[in-house]
Amino acid sequence: MAPVGSVAFGADDATALARGFAALGDPVRLHLLSLIAAHPDDGVCVCDLVEPVGRSQPTVSHHLKVLREAGLVVSERRGTWAWYRPVPERLAELRAALR
Numbered sequence: 839m840a841p842v843g844s845v846a847f848g849a850d851d852a853t854a855l856a857r858g859f860a861a862l863g864d865p866v867r868l869h870l871l872s873l874i875a876a877h878p879d880d881g882v883c884v885c886d887l888v889e890p891v892g893r894s895q896p897t898v899s900h901h902l903k904v905l906r907e908a909g910l911v912v913s914e915r916r917g918t919w920a921w922y923r924p925v926p927e928r929l930a931e932l933r934a935a936l937r
Contacts, residue, residue: 842935861908867901881923
């Protein structure tokens with residue numbers, strides 16, 4: 839991805855960044871990402887995210903889907919639960935765009 843402010847920064851770059859920032863524009867999603875980022879190696883179970891954000895499990899799942907579709911987190915099934923990990927490269931792209 840080309841950096842913001844460079845001649846090479848194009849419409850595709852803008853779309854990708856906007857999708858990530860839009861996903862973080864909701865306080866619940868930002869809180870969820872923070873909780874997930876605190877466990878970068880092992881990930882965190884969706885079952886452990888419901889209480890800290892004070893939302894129902896379906897609502898948390900919806901917000902996690904938005905984060906996943908924006909490429910900010912990945913999930914994997916472990917038994918009956920989904921576990922989430924951050925995508926460090928994607929987070930780095932968003933950070934770099936703000937510099």
